[in-house]
Amino acid sequence: MSDAPQMIFVNLPVKDLERSKTFFAALGFTPNLTYTDDKAASFNISDTIMLMLLKEDFFATFINRPIGDAHKQAQVILALSSPSRAAVDATVEKAKAAGGTEPTEARDYGFMYQRSFADPDGHLWEVAHMDGEPG
Numbered sequence: 001m002s003d004a005p006q007m008i009f010v011n012l013p014v015k016d017l018e019r020s021k022t023f024f025a026a027l028g029f030t031p032n033l034t035y036t037d038d039k040a041a042s043f044n045i046s047d048t049i050m051l052m053l054l055k056e057d058f059f060a061t062f063i064n065r066p067i068g069d070a071h072k073q074a075q076v077i078l079a080l081s082s083p084s085r086a087a088v089d090a091t092v093e094k095a096k097a098a099g100g101t102e103p104t105e106a107r108d109y110g111f112m113y114q115r116s117f118a119d120p121d122g123h124l125w126e127v128a129h130m131d132g133e134p135g
Contacts, residue, residue, distance in 0.1 A: 010045075010078060011052040013059035013067050014121050017041060019099070020053045023120055026098035027091060045080065070122030077116075079126040085113045091127045092117050 014020040021041045025031060029051060035042035039058040043051040056067055068075055082088045095117035096102055103124065106115045114128035 005048050007048045007050060009050045009052055011054060011059065011062070012119075012121065012123050013056045014053045015056060016120070017053060017055050019120055023095075023098045023100065024051060024053070027094050070118075070124070072122075074124055077124045077126055079128060082127050082129045085129050088113055088115050088127045088129050091115075095119070095125070 012020075017038075017040075021031070024041075024043050029043035029045055032042040032044050032050065035050075035052065039055050041053045043053070045051055054062075060067060080091075082091060092102060092115040099120050100117040102116065103118050104116050106113070110131075112128055112130045114126050116124060116126045118124055
């Protein structure tokens, strides 16, 4: 078995690929042109997390069930750690400025501070800082 860290590829169906590319670039995610074409776009979130945005018709070629409407049903919450509370706020404010929404209020549990946003296709994201994390 390799000692290389395991990667995760988060694949999301999107209605408007260009709008989604603009949105995630505004969050500061790094475009990865190796896996980008007219059907899909790739962004590096970290060294081990890759976001794959696939046009809905292309996404459908990988599955054997209907694509849900993320504006109406929740299927998953994508959670990202953040180095500080201020960074949590900055990320969510960037998302809102780029066309996202904030579906829930900020939550402060003492040991963890989190906020959420929905991207233009309705996918739910959380950004959290936990005490004891670097930053």
